[in-house]
Amino acid sequence: MDHRREELERKRAKLAELRRQREERKQAAMQSREQQPAAVSKLDTQDINDLVNSLVGERALSPTGQPGAPRAAREAPGASRDRSISSATSVGTQAGSPVPGTATPGTSPNPATGAAAAAFAAAGAAGGLRIVPAFTASSIVVFDFPPREKIVYNKEVQTADTGVGERDEGRLTEDEIERRVRQIREKDDRARAAREEERARREAEAQARESEVRQLTDEQRATILESREFAAFVDQRSRVLERVLDEKYDAMVDYTLAAATESDDAGGEGLKLAVAFHDDKLSRNRSVMDLAWSTRFPELTAAAYNRNPMAPNEPDGVVAIWNTHLRERPEFVFYAPSDVLRVSFSDFNPSVVVGSAYSGQILLWDTRAKAQPVLKTPLTASGHTHPVYALRVVGSTNAHQLITASTDGLVCSWQLDMLAQPQEALELTHPAHLRTDEVSVTCMDFADNETTAFVVGTAEGAAYHVNRYDRAGCKAGLNAFDAYRAHAAPINSIHFHPSIAADFSDLFVTTSSDWTMRLWRARPAAKPASTAPTDIRPLHTFDAFDDYVYDARWSPVHPSLLASVDGTGRLALWNLNQYVELPVHAAATGRALNRLAWDRPGRRIATGGVDGSVYVYDVGDLAAPRPDDSARFTRVLAELAD
Template sequence: MNHVEGGWPKDINPAELEQTIRFRKKVEKDESYIHSILHLGSVMEHCIRQNNAVDIYQEYLEEEEEVEENQELPFAKTINVFRDPNEVKRTVTGLSWHPDSGRKLAAAYSCLEFQKTSKDMSLDSYIWDVENPNVPEMTLTPASPLVCLDYNPKDPHTLLGGSYNGQIGHWDTRRGSQPVEVSSVEQSHRDPVYKIIWLQSKTGTDAFSASTDGQILWWDVRKLSEPTDRLVLDLGREGNLDRALGASSLEFEATMPTKFMVGTEQGVVVSCNRKAKTPAEKIVCSYDGHHGPIYALQRNPFYPKNFLTVGDWTARIWSEDIKESSIMWTKYQMSFLTDACWSPIRPSVFFTVKMDGVLDVWDILFKQNDPTLSLKVCDNALYSLRVQDNGRLVACGSQQGEVTLLEICSGLSTLQKNEKSLLAAMFERETKREKILEARQREMRLKERSRSEQSRDEEGGREEGEESPDQLIIRAEKDFFSMVEAELKKRREKEDEQNQEKVVSKGKEVKAEAET
């Protein structure tokens, strides 16, 4: 309908009037042009008559459709289950969707239980075709089991993987199952790599990784012999590796290229700035909010100031402006939460998985106390979770090597009316409420401090005759012990007198006996 001009040849500049007039005259003289116009005219006439007969913009049964949508209960259905093809089953520790089509899913398999690995356990991880659950499309063969995997958003043929022994591997699917390059053991992490993320860069070859050894390492996949940069997560800002916090999750938002966040084993979220001048300035601030390791950390894709964390038995939503407390949180669940992520389509929806095999879908605009949809995916513990970019497909990885693919209903994967503005208002309201509570707490602490200082000043500024409670206690103790001492002295003197009298009376008796 809005089409004005056709495509011009490369040698014609549409902005030059003379060139376009000359080209038009040339085309109009061509015989095939007249035949084409006559042929297309009859087709166009038919379409115009159809449009005149039917109002294509008329909305039929509008009210009924709305009622039907409102009445739909949230649901999810299982599409496929991808099982670990090996006899000894391993935990699905990481998942990554193919960035272009979303028809492929990369899964990292490893055993994270200390010293539970056996000789029969396979090291392989796999790329699955969503429509073929029987056989993996491709095998990735690392030197050590992969804990995490991430597709390159700029080049869908390349993947990065973090291994259990701390090494980083780079795969190109066009070049087979073996990694193209692997980082050296000496320059890699000392603990399992729990998260690896591609960075937004011009070359599309930069990434960074996090491990429980307390280090964040930056890499250029063209040269994995050594990291390009390093950060030690020491909150004392001295770069001491012995005091560093172990990183269990990592977050990077492409719209904030200099910022990144790290979730630690100690339940602390560390906010960092990569472009700071000194290593000490790279650690900006920290948020303390969980009793155990933070297994998931992600900024809201629509409101990056607000981020989601999962650790212990709760999921928490934070605001960057408030460091003392989260602005929203779920009730304590009956089992540990192991992973979480936001919906890429609906800003108010996020997903969590638990150790009891349950997937929870939360819509915080609908209700905050309970999940909107709770689904028992399998009997084993769920360890990993990834949502496809269209928000419809969710993949959950279990302890026994099963990746369950679920399709979420349209109600939970379609943007709702006024959702963005309502959620923005909710986040703002909750942030304001926490700020007021925080100010109140600060005020109470200041009052308490001033009261204690005042009482200390009063003690110091007493008159010479007055004594403090501590001094009175000391004096009372002294008086008590001096009275006891005096009483003991009296008793000793009395005993001495009695003994002397006895001696005198005995002498008199002896003298009398001698005289007689």
């Protein structure tokens, strides 16, 4: 503020000084005007009259209007000045008296007249004094314009003379004509060659300027390498190159040879390991907790990892998006503040990935955003406060919801764009439990085209029907009287049969830590609940396992094909149309496998285990259904039900 005030004071002082100088100049000009009339007044009036008479001399007119000397006599002979505008002023005195100051023949001019003329000229030059004497005069203005110049055009042909006339052309010989034509062509060729040479020189200079390598200092190089823009650019472009290099297409194939046209990927019987994903920095000391394929991009699969106990400074939970065409590193990496137990792609938004954590939080990541969750539920009593082992997105494109269930028996419904609090909350209780009425939910699944009723698996080894809303004969909540009770250990997974050609949507399989896998037929959801405790028995029990059975999934395209993984690290394929006691094919990894997932076309299976690696197997021809598989599977189910 002080600086601004000083600047204003300086400007005011400068303006005051300018005003003072302007006043001084004005006073000096007024004093000069006052002094000039006083100096002129000293001149004698008679001298002024004599000066005027001497100046107008021969051009003066008599008072009676008689002209003095003729015009030819008044003008000096031989005068060549510009006569565009001339004026004469006649001054008269008394009638018949001669004009003072006029020189007559034989007389000399009056010396006083010269002195007066000089004084008058000096006075006029000094201040532009205007003196108007009382003259009786008349003025004549003569305008003398020079004649306009007349422009004449020559109507001849206005072309350059070539030096050869029509007559000369007839006299030229053929040799002369050929010589001239040859000269003209040589001149054109030289001009064209000069232009090409100039163009080539300019292109060479431009290439030389472009090829000049800019030498960077160590500081500039370090700044560029550490910038986020450079790191993002290198990361994105290197992924593109790795995807291209992963293609197995042989560009040097010889199509003339029959052997070269045979494809190695034509398929075959059995399981083939297609790719194994492992990152020492990412998955070291971590286990794969869940797997999910993208419904929009069949080459992407998401893997959820738990915490690394040997690295307390690293994020507890990690979700890696692996690409089958990018084998060395994941396409995206997301982090979570707790172990990620379940993960799923949204069927209605391909860029959204949803996960559940051990802390009870529901997390939402976006592939267009950074590695941290874009939305997550708060750690409050309004949502989950126990581990969430069950997660499923149900509904349609315009109306879909996220359904989650935690180990304290709380089932919540969420909107994906608002995770501050659940839209609905349902507590599952079982009065027959001895110590607590809470139901510890370990897994959950919906039948196809069903959004209001589902089946949950519990830690006690039983599965129950759950209704989200009240319906005829059934209340909202857990149906404790109709129980799928056969397992002697916690149920690890539940999966309903997908709707393919025939309707097998009432079938589902469960896996348990009691080393068994069981096939069930679900009770119709529209049927009223039982009024007395009823245990529903399984259709079949698969007991060809030597360890915990962690997961089982139906094929999305084959009606009788399902896959399972267990604690021995074995991936088993079961075709119930062929055998119901033993798998038709199996592949072992040597480490326990926790989860498996089929891709949407049903050609590949992704598995993950305790070593943090993700193995993708090609099923081949085993996944291709036959036209009569649905009918055969119907007969198999009828035999199992008997």
